[in-house]
Amino acid sequence: xxxxxxxxxxKFSQFTxxxxxxxxTEIVNFKFSTKNLQNYSPYCLYIFRANKLPKEIFNYDKIxxxxxxxxxxxxxxxxxxxxxxxxxxxSIFDIIKIIQSLLNFDDALSSFKEKLFYSIKDxxxxxxxxxxxxxxxxxxxxxxxxxxETCYFELGKTVLDEPVWEFQIKNNRPHPExxxxxxxxxxxxxxxxxxxxxIVTFFEGIMNHREIAIxxxxxxxxxxxxxxxxxxxxxxxxxxxxxKTLAKMMYPLMVCDKKFLNxxxxxxxxxxxxxxxxxxxxxxxxxxxxxxxxxxxDSNMYLLCLCDLDNINSxxxxxxxxxxxxxxFEKHYVFxxxxxxIVLYNNKNSFDYFNKGDEYKEFIEFIQNYTLSVGVSxxxxxxxxxxxxxxxxxxxxxxxxHLNFTDGQxxxxxxxxxxxxxxxxxxxxxxxxxxxxxxxxxLKLLADNNTNLITTVKYYLDYNENLNLIAxxxxxxxxxxxxxxxxxxxxxxxxxxxxxxLIKLRLAIVALEISEGYKLDLGLN
Numbered sequence: 336x337x338x339x340x341x342x343x344x345x346k347f348s349q350f351t352x353x354x355x356x357x358x359x360t361e362i363v364n365f366k367f368s369t370k371n372l373q374n375y376s377p378y379c380l381y382i383f384r385a386n387k388l389p390k391e392i393f394n395y396d397k398i399x400x401x402x403x404x405x406x407x408x409x410x411x412x413x414x415x416x417x418x419x420x421x422x423x424x425x426s427i428f429d430i431i432k433i434i435q436s437l438l439n440f441d442d443a444l445s446s447f448k449e450k451l452f453y454s455i456k457d458x459x460x461x462x463x464x465x466x467x468x469x470x471x472x473x474x475x476x477x478x479x480x481x482x483x484e485t486c487y488f489e490l491g492k493t494v495l496d497e498p499v500w501e502f503q504i505k506n507n508r509p510h511p512e513x514x515x516x517x518x519x520x521x522x523x524x525x526x527x528x529x530x531x532x533x534i535v536t537f538f539e540g541i542m543n544h545r546e547i548a549i550x551x552x553x554x555x556x557x558x559x560x561x562x563x564x565x566x567x568x569x570x571x572x573x574x575x576x577x578x579k580t581l582a583k584m585m586y587p588l589m590v591c592d593k594k595f596l597n598x599x600x601x602x603x604x605x606x607x608x609x610x611x612x613x614x615x616x617x618x619x620x621x622x623x624x625x626x627x628x629x630x631x632x633d634s635n636m637y638l639l640c641l642c643d644l645d646n647i648n649s650x651x652x653x654x655x656x657x658x659x660x661x662x663x664f665e666k667h668y669v670f671x672x673x674x675x676x677i678v679l680y681n682n683k684n685s686f687d688y689f690n691k692g693d694e695y696k697e698f699i700e701f702i703q704n705y706t707l708s709v710g711v712s713x714x715x716x717x718x719x720x721x722x723x724x725x726x727x728x729x730x731x732x733x734x735x736x737h738l739n740f741t742d743g744q745x746x747x748x749x750x751x752x753x754x755x756x757x758x759x760x761x762x763x764x765x766x767x768x769x770x771x772x773x774x775x776x777x778l779k780l781l782a783d784n785n786t787n788l789i790t791t792v793k794y795y796l797d798y799n800e801n802l803n804l805i806a807x808x809x810x811x812x813x814x815x816x817x818x819x820x821x822x823x824x825x826x827x828x829x830x831x832x833x834x835x836x837l838i839k840l841r842l843a844i845v846a847l848e849i850s851e852g853y854k855l856d857l858g859l860n
Contacts (some may be wrong), residue, residue, distance in 0.1 A: 338362050338437045340399055340416045343380065346433050350424040352405060356416050358397050363580055365401075365434050367427065378583065382430060385422075401430070447471045447577050461588050465489045468581050472574055475500065475564045478585075480595045481557060482654045483509045493566055499542050500564055512541045514655070533575055545570070549578045551586055558595045561585070604670040607679075610721050611672055618719060625718065637689050638712040638721060639678035640728035641702070656705060663694050663701060677725070682714060688750070702747050708732050709748045713755075727751040730758055737852035756845045764849045767858030776828045777836075777843050782859035788827075791819045793844050795831060 340356045365380040366372075371389040375381065375398045385404035391411060392398065398415045404422040406412070420430075447467070465476050469489040477488040477500065485507050495501055502510040509517075516538050536546045545565040550557045561582055563570060589595045606624050610616055641656065657676050661669045668679040680689045689695065689711070702709055710728030715721075734757050735749040751758075763769050769778060780788060794805045806816040823829045830836055850857050 340380075340418065342437060343401065343434070344418055346437060347401075347418060347420060347425075347430075350420045352419045352421045354418040355412075356418075358416065360397060360399060360416070361579075362399060363438070363576060365431075365438065367431060378580070380434065382427075382434075385419075401434075403427070403430075447580070461585055461592070462487050462489075464581060464585055464588075468577060471577055472563055472570075473567050474570070474574075475566060477503065477562045477564075478559060479503075479562065480559045483514070484594070486559070486592075486594045495564070495566065497543050497564055497566065499546075510541065513538060516541075533578065547575070547578070549582045551582050551589060559589060603668070604672075607668075607670055607677070607721065608672055610718065611677075611725050614722065616722075621718065633717045635682040635714050635716055636721075636724070637680040637682060637714055638724035638728050639680055639689070640710045640725065640732065641676035641678070642708045642710070642732055643674075643706070656707070659701060659705075663698050672725075679721070690748075699747065707747070708735070710735075711748060711750045713751050727758075730754060734758075734852075738848050739852055756842065757849060760842055760845045761849055764846050764853075764855055764857065767856070769843075769846055769857060769859070773839055773843055773846075774836075777839055778859055780823075780827050780829065781843055781847065781857060788819055788823055789844075789847065791816065792823070792831075792840050795820075796837065796841055796844065800831070 339359060339362060343362075344351065344354055344356065360377055362380045363378045364376070365382060367382040369384070369387050372381070375392060377397050377399070380399045380401055382401045383403070385402055385406040388400075388402065388406050388409060390409070400412070400415055400417040402417055402419045405419060447470075461478065465478065465487050466489050469476055469491055473491075475488070475490045475493050475495065478486050480486050483503075485503055488504060499510040499513045502513075517536060533547055533549050536542075536548065537544075546562055547565065547570050548560045548562045550560045552558065561578055563574070563578060603625075606621060610621060641660065643653075643656075653671060653674060653676065657669055657671060660676055660678060664678055664680065667681055670677050680692075682689065701707075710731035712724035712727040712731075715724045728751060731749040731751040731754050734754040735746060738757070760772075763772055769781075773781075780792075791805075791809065794808055798804045798808060802813065802816055806813045809816065820831055823831065829840070831840075846857065849855065
């Protein structure tokens with residue numbers, strides 16, 4: 336069990352003299368001390384009498400104190416959570432009894448934490464920590480990295496009788512049916528990538544036992560997980576807290592271990608990353624490098640950028656998605672760049688959209704299942720256009736996420752071709768320089784904010800000047816539509832039969848969409 340300082344404060348409120356709680360933390364243990372300690376854990380509550388408090392401490396982490404009596408002026412307390420109890424208001428015995436009841440204290444958990452604490456002090460490895468945890472859990476433990484590779488495991492003398500784990504340990508990758516079921520569940524992914532929440536997994540038909548996993552995160556990325564298989568005995572709540580403690584203690588070692596932080600990349604990935612990062616790459620050198628991979632350097636291509644709408648930022652998910660996308664686009668090149676999946680869709684000599692291809696239907700279903708947003712660049716010719724294509728695909732996603740769509744549904748696949756005018760007009764809107772590109776008559780229409788006339792213009796442009804269809808879509812009488820068109824001409828001198836006016840009106844509508852979507856002032860008043 337764990338508690339926070341506010342829960343402790345509630346229990347001791349009638350005895351409290353003063354307190355300072357400026358950060359949230361999970362407290363999983365406590366220690367009553369009468370002497371200075373060498374090391375402090377941010378997950379422990381330290382109980383001191385005021386006259387026994389250390390004069391100084393050297394920890395960088397936040398520390399939680401429960402102090403009996405008013406202490407002298409100690410500057411380091413400003414960096415700590417503390418609750419100060421009135422002198423002689425409650426006995427030490429009763430304090431400890433209350434804390435134990437709050438923590439649902441259990442001797443095995445306390446013993447494990449103490450043993451683990453000393454293992455860190457003795458510079459033991461992750462493998463040693465796993466062995467210590469196995470003594471208390473009496474169930475197999477496995478530690479996976481973000482690519483689902485097995486980095487460490489401890490089975491003891493357990494007979495596994497679990498095909499999923501046997502496959503994972505033997506092949507150093509997940510059982511294919513397990514992987515498909517696990518990653519296809521959006522709920523599973525969201526829970527599994529949350530900080531220190533545990534997830535229970537059992538897929539009937541392919542698993543014989545339940546699996547309990549704790550994710551471990553680094554800078555908002557899930558870099559690995561600890562898994563326990565419920566073979567020898569049932570997992571208890573105390574076991575969950577042992578796993579959470581193990582995760583926190585292992586984290587500093589994992590971030591220094593290359594097994595956990597590296598994404599799978601190849602030399603070809605590196606070449607494309609250089610192309611995307613560098614505005615002025617050495618194309619002779621790039622072409623020489625790519626020639627070794629027999630990559631078609633001058634064919635027509637689309638660049639697809641896949642972003643994660645769940646914002647889970649999971650390297651596990653990124654690697655899994657990459658594998659799945661590679662399975663869909665077998666004839667094209669897929670790699671990872673800046674947490675996104677990039678597909679270089681080789682269109683050879685065709686000028687058709689990639690959505691004419693055989694993969695498109697499967698791709699649509701896939702990105703819906705995995706909550707992805709896709710940006711598609713314009714068709715470009717040769718590798719020198721890759722960087723520009725990448726920014727086009729990002730722009731398509733960006734505009735799609737900001738603009739208001741009439742049906743309320745944001746598309747999963749966004750083509751830059753649909754947002755070329757938005758990209759053109761964005762700077763004019765941001766810098767409030769619409770007068771550089773639009774006539775004063777059109778600016779006056781926008782400034783007056785005449786919704787009926789502006790909506791009429793939009794539908795007129797969208798439905799190719801078909802007045803009967805426009806009136807039907809607007810839900811107005813044909814004569815009302817004719818009246819509005821005439822008003823545009825008489826009041827604003829805008830002639831909808833003039834091709835130049837139609838082009839500028841289209842730009843004006845786009846400017847309005849940008850101002851509404853990005854909440855920008857057009858600067859017309």
